[in-house]
């Protein structure tokens with residue numbers, strides 16, 4: 692008999708029905724709903740719940756029609772916010788370790804400061820050197836910002852203090868805003884590659900993607916951090932610190948397609964999505980598209996080399 696339950700498409704569940712408790716799941720997910728470091732407009736703390744809420748409406752396939760059937764996603768829930776910032780980051784770091792056991796860890800921010808404890812966990816989990824791809828309108832390279840070393844404007848300075856990353860293995864894409872101390876830091880580190888949003892416009896994303904892949908050859912694992920403000924506000928209006936003149940969703944998908952195909956990406960975070968600032972969930976939907984394509988890239992690799 693056809694009941695209202697059976698006429699619903701099978702994917703009308705969390706993570707399109709791929710959610711599982713299986714510790715061998717290809718994908719691990721952790722939400723970090725913290726926006727205590729946001730310097731302008733807040734709301735990123737609502738992103739993990741909004742993104743999950745929309746996943747039953749995400750098609751269980753890649754954009755090219757490759758089925759994701761059989762994919763397993765283990766969602767570890769959120770690291771609930773603690774008013775003690777230092778203690779919170781310690782908890783995030785500890786909770787992230789488990790998620791990093793999966794082929795790909797996906798972290799849902801939160802503002803960009805959450806990448807600080809997440810990369811600490813990543814650094815400890817990686818055997819050997821790791822590389823970092825920072826896709827953002829901003830460098831987040833300030834040593835301190837608004838009196839804190841843990842601001843969302845300081846993320847990459849803290850990452851560069853980790854023991855197993857070298858500056859030449861840090862790549863920026865989408866940049867279109869600089870602070871003086873960041874420019875000074877970059878002048879002292881010419882080995883760090885910065886691909887501005889204008890570079891992407893002038894050279895094309897394929898050329899930039901190939902350059903990033905070449906730069907990160909030789910590292911054992913790669914962490915990709917996607918600040919949604921890398922996208923132009925036309926594609927991602929709901930973010931705390933928007934900057935006009937940015938990347939398209941297409942640019943980011945093409946960049947990541949190249950990166951996932953050629954490098955050992957073990958973690959992807961998507962930060963600074965601020966649902967209260969959104970229109971028709973356009974920004975969350977962009978985040979979900981990137982995440983689901985990443986599912987597809989991992990699924991394709993695991994089909995060839997099952998764990």
Ligand SMILES: [Mn+2]
Pocket residue numbers: 803827828829831843918
């Ligand atoms: Mn950022």
